[in-house]
């Protein structure tokens with residue numbers, strides 16, 4: 182389903198999104214700061230600075246469900262059309278979990294049409310973020326596996342909280358699945374081929390010190406300074422004339438984006454046939470049950 186159609190579906194009677202305010206809603210924060218609320222995404226915009234902080238709040242683990250992907254996409258589209266915003270910082274509403282990655286329940290026990298719709302939404306969000314004309318920063322204030330790591334890798338820089346409990350990486354192989362080519366390319370573009378090959382094959386989740394060493398993040402700072410550091414780094418990015426920064430970003434990322442654009446439909450079909458395999462459904466179910474068992 183296209184983004185607009187998905188939004189309409191979300192707004193149908195009975196939907197949890199119905200009645201939510203997706204536009205700017207109320208004043209909040211400092212002078213000139215504006216807040217906007219949707220169910221799963223909170224936006225705090227500071228027009229004077231030209232920056233919006235986009236906070237994930239999809240409890241319990243900020244997983245990227247179809248609804249979360251859709252809301253995030255709408256929110257980013259609105260910000261891209263807002264002339265007062267030149268930079269966006271992505272972060273979690275609460276410290277602890279930046280994002281647990283793609284919502285596993287969207288990839289388990291569903292039908293092929295659902296898998297196709299979900300994967301299309303994952304592609305759309307990646308394309309929106311990776312090609313964004315905005316300067317994007319990630320203020321990673323919690324653990325950041327798989328799809329959470331991918332979100333942060335679409336940004337222009339990453340600031341990670343110095344908490345050894347927080348790890349970051351593309352750990353798909355540990356689940357018995359694997360990162361598709363455009364996840365891999367996004368990581369290669371950040372840390373290089375050899376480091377990516379090792380990280381992907383072993384499904385490594387890096388501690389903050391390791392992530393800094395391998396170049397997966399640009400800075401590790403005390404937990405209470407993650408957002409403020411991300412905002413101060415943003416001012417360096419925004420000091421560059423937009424057109425020069427944007428043309429450079431496009432030049433650096435175009436080949437990677439073009440690969441997905443060229444193989445988009447095949448990538449969806451590959452995902453659907455891979456994820457529908459009985460053996461893959463089994464490993465995902467076992468993984469989910471293990472996660473759930475901890476709490477019951």
Ligand SMILES: CCCCCCCCCCCC/C=C/CC(=O)SCCNC(=O)CCNC(=O)[C@H](O)C(C)(C)COP(=O)(O)OP(=O)(O)OC[C@H]1O[C@@H](n2cnc3c(N)ncnc32)[C@H](O)[C@@H]1OP(=O)(O)O
Pocket residue numbers: 241242244278280281282283284285286324326327328329352353356358359360361448451452455469472473474475476477
């Ligand atoms: C030739 C073929 C070609 C094919 C080409 C295509 C190939 C495609 C391959 C497929 C690629 C698919 C890509 C996937 C990327 C992903 O993002 S997969 C998701 C990976 N995520 C994880 O591994 C993280 C799992 N979660 C955790 O490790 C922990 O939950 C946590 C560290 C994030 C937080 O821990 P804690 O605070 O202790 O919370 P929990 O008690 O563990 O969790 C609370 C609650 O949330 C549920 N949950 C956790 N993570 C997820 C998730 N990702 N999705 C859905 N639900 C999740 C967890 O089960 C708990 O539920 P209950 O409250 O117990 O019911």
